[in-house]
Amino acid sequence: MTETSEKVLQCLIIGSGPAGLSAALYAARADLAPVVLSGMDLGGQVSKTDTIENYPGFVDGIEGPDLVEIFQKQAERFGAEIVFDSATEVDLSQRPFKVTTYGGEYLAETLIISTGALVRELGVPGETEFTGRGVSYCATCDGHFFKEKDLIVVGGGDSALKEGIFLTRFAKSVTIVHRRDELRAGSYLANKAKNNPKIDFIWDTNVTEIIGEGTVNAVRLKNKKTGEEVVHDTDGIFIFIGHDPNTEMFKDRLDIDENGYLIMDKQMHTNLPGVFAAGEVGDPHFQQVIISAGMGAAAAMEVVEFLESEDA
């Protein structure tokens, strides 16, 4: 279904990460014939993750894109339809809700919002100019361009360490620049990174500028404690400093917290009856594939309850 349709769907799912695809599986198994709008990347952030080692059922880990394919196939097997399109506008003023996409328009009795989160940018000079020319937010996508190169990774969380470790498969060296003297990441990844001979750390330091000619060749670093500034040569910079939830489209009608995350209750209900949410769009805390998948399943179960309560 890619053009305007008068048909009213029982359930439309916006976003195709672990939350959206798990919601699709559960909604499909309840015979709701859900439609999933994939967004720009089918699978969301997971599609750009290399090995996922903590999703139960995969003893040796699984590549992100492979997990997405399994989620997709399983949802489709029960009748979910995945449409490669993105929502551009939502009208939540009345039911059925209206969702406009690049390809058409959808009417739906219930919505599950699983639009996830976008990578956060540093916001320093040179970042936009050199994105794709030495600045990257995805080690899986771009790591292989940096064989035997010297790289900077920014951030001190699990993502920075996990992706930094991944980059050592290609790079000659990886220097992790963190703004504090203590990592946010858990001890497993912290120890793995600290024991990796290709990884160094620069503490208490911000990247204040990305410098290059055509492509990146250096970054300007400023020590927060001493104020000292140095220009540090590098072939590339990978930025992993967290995410911002994708909620812009909903902010007029749905309750959103001060950091932009959708507010929902434990049953995945937003403040608007018939609109549910799941995954990182409403989860600033856990941000795990397993948690998002669980939230998606819960949201679909609540959709079933909601529709049944209206029929009663």
Ligand code: NAP
């Ligand atoms: P995060 O935990 O929020 O960490 C972001 C890091 O970036 C922090 O160290 C933060 O510094 C730093 N930072 C934020 N804004 C910055 C700025 N403007 N300039 C410089 N540094 C900045 O984000 P994440 O690492 O993406 O992880 C998100 C969630 O996913 C977490 O719950 C994490 O546990 C989970 N995750 C888990 C795994 C796994 O394998 N288990 C892998 C990836 C992610 P401060 O520490 O000073 O705030």
